[in-house]
Amino acid sequence: MIDKKQKSILLLAVRAGELLMKNGAETYRVEDTIERICKACKVPYVEVFATQTGIFVTIDSGREDSDVFTYVRRISGGNSTDLKKVSEINKFSREFTTSDMSIEEGSRRLEEIHGIKPLSIPLQLAGAAMISAFFCLLFEGGLIDALCAVLIGAISYAISLLLAKHALNYFMKGFICSAIACILSLLVCAPFHGLQYHSMLIGVLMIYVPGGAITLCIRDFLAGHMVSGLAKMAEVFIIAISLATGAGIVLSIWNSLGGVI
Template identity: 60%
Template sequence: MINPLHKKVLILAVRAGEIMMKSGAEIYRVEDTIERICKACKIPYVEVFAMQTGIFVSLDSGDDNSDMYTYIKRIRGGGDTDLTKISEINRFSREFTTTDLSVDAGMKRLKEIDHIKRLPVTVRLLGAALVASFFSLIFGGNMLDFLCAFLFGGISYLVSLLLNRYEINYFIRGFCCCAVATFLARTATAFIPDTNYNAIIIGAVMIFVPGVAITNSIRDFLSGDMLSGVARAVEAFIIAISLAAGAGMILKLWNTLGGAIL
């Protein structure tokens, strides 16, 4: 059996991995962080298996007659990508493995990291609006398209924040936000000459494209985590379908009804 200290270390390590997983970290990074924290406390045998829905860790004291201790942590629902928390956990793991930081102090530090507040809503809205507007220029838009994408991108992102407050899953959020952006873009082109709704819609949709999920999927494949790579790839594919469905539904209705009712 492992001693009480090792059990506390295990809980600490899994908690760090859970925060990283919910913040969008790669699988190999989560597993490596948990293993490093455990081995820093002189635990002889550590085996970690992580995926989006759970973390499995087995410890052993190294004796021939010792019993293995296994800890399973179920992860329910992933949060939005938060690179700040991932960076802070990486810094914490380096600090924990190279200094004499106690387990209790480490757990307190993890609680502080988990409660780090995101940027103010106004800053995030401004960032989303700028992303949408500059992507509209990249895809052939003019200055009018730039301004429309800036406004509609901010509105669609605000809709996403409101839906997230009610814990609406990201598939429905993506569908609704792209539908709103497409409706606003088609309405703008109906009343404002020389505007290109294609550029405006693409700019607004790019805010919600799951680029991080696609990148992490490829990284997981390259590192040998095939199960996680497939899971992330399927997730990104379904999100992309929801975005396309939201925009496509409005475009189809608009073309069918001729804009008379919409």
């Protein structure tokens, strides 16, 4: 039988791994953290297999008559990128493995990290506005275009936060946000001459570019985690397609209604 201590070690390690995976850490880091936590609690044999959608951990106390225990944790729900949590769990695992922190204290700390709130919504909107304005400027937009992009970026990001709250799947989220950004920039530009809605729209769409998935996909392939790498690559392509179709459909409707693109 698995004893109580082993079970709580296993639960702690898997919880740390789950939180890392959900907040945008590499697969390598997830597996490494779980293994280190188990090893720090003197579990002699640990084998971890982590993917984007589930973590499998096997432990064995190494005695002749001991049983092998396997724990499977399904990771469901979308994952977001919250690098503060990744950083905090990283620090936690370093501290846990080098000090004699108790397991109860460890799980308390983990739940504390889990409860870290993202930045306030106005700040996030300001971030989105900054992205759209400065990328608009980088892609040949003028100053007035950038000012329009600030507004459009903030509105469309607010809508995406609202959609995320209602747990809409990520394809539809990208599609709707991209379509709304496209409608808004077409409407802003229609009455005026000389405004660059291409630059505006590129700036706003940069907000939704899946930077986390792109980076993690490459790093997973590099570390030999082919399954996770492929899953993230698929995610990147699906998001890219959702953004392109969202803006594309609006542009073709606009075109067929007689607008100029």
